[in-house]
Amino acid sequence: MSLVAGRGPISADPLGWFVPPLAAEVAFVEPHPRRVQGIRAGHAVIDTEAVLLVHRRGHPLGYAFRSDEVGDLPTQPLPEAAGFVTVPWTAVDAWYEEGRRLVHYPPNPYHRVDCRPTRRRLRVSVGEVVLVDTDETVILFETSLEPRLYVSPAHVRTEVLAPSSTTSYCNYKGTAAYWSLAGEGRSTADIAWSYPDPLPESAGIAGHLSFDATKVDVVADLPSGVSSPPCGCG
Template sequence: MTLFAARGPLGPEPAGRLSVDIPDDVVLIEPHPRRVQAIHQGRKVIDTERVLLVHRRNRPLTYAFPADEVAGIAGEPLPEAPDHLVVPWDAVDTWLEEGRRLVHYPPNPYHRVDCRPTTRHLRVEIAGSRLVDTRETIILFETALEPRLYVAPHLVRTDLLRRTETTSYCSYKGVATYWAAIIDDTTVEDVAWSYDDPPPESSPIEGYFSFDPSRVDMHAELPSSTGDRSTRHRVPPSSS
């Protein structure tokens, strides 16, 4: 996703600029020297290290495989490399890359997550109640995305939070658990999220909380390129 997503160099809102215009239909195809396996109905239909990664604008990152490496499952020829096939993600039951099970899309070699302990200030309030007010934070830098602050549970009014049924998945941070704030008669859904079992590159934020600025009153001290983020969110008298 990274090159062609969000603030990536070929994304819809690039952080930088190119010295020449790039066509909207540009495609990047590159070798991907990792072992990729696909399992369908209990058997391997792909097991190869001869993989191509295909990057397109406004499209998820995809694998392409030599036609002779795809056995017993349908694939579509890749116009830019006709001897290769693109297998739809949902055409198999399980995708593995170097033994790691994948969800939704291949991990991107250009995507990086960097978690750094910091003294950047984070203050979060809802309906007049303060959930967080600390300079003991971790800042998470993630390629093509704006940085975010995370905070340890002991610095959060977790007595005002309740786990919700909402979840999401990120190849670089894992499965997110979401939390609602319950303050007197007011309930605001999914104000925060946390990762119970992140992959190694994101392990410093294991169990830490980050907050949705669109759902809370928040001041977050962010790098000068993005500026301090202060938001005011009007909470109805009762949104439960």
């Protein structure tokens, strides 16, 4: 969802700026030449390669299909492309793109994940208890999102962590497992997560942990960058 999510270029809070500025109501529609299937009750009710991707401010990334290829599914016309309609994500039981089952939204061709070994320091603590203090980290750059530091469990006091039942899924990193603090006289749920078996583009963080700064004290040496338009141009 990189154009419309996070701080993407047509999100509600873009990191960069356009000159001249874009209109408040903006959409980018493009051909998406991949086979997309929508499965309901075990049958493909959509099976087509005539697909559009719709990037619209204030909305998640979505598909649009020719109106004669969606059967009796609920639809809305796509104003930007005559003869095309959108279908609610929940109108089918499962979506597939070229054989890969999708979760939450289509994968975005503009979304990229880069995992780079770095010497950026990460310190994680709970009160006086230090869980991590190392500069042997991996920095994850993900389009439209803030960079994150991940660390090998070899540098974590894993003896005070316990696996959680919580999981989550990312179309670019895979299924995350969570860890809770369960030692030192404290108990805090889901303070960290890791991707035991990440998707290929995120292989560089396999098994590494990242920490939730809303639940523990995190000091991370992250890039500062440029935070506002120079010369008053945006």
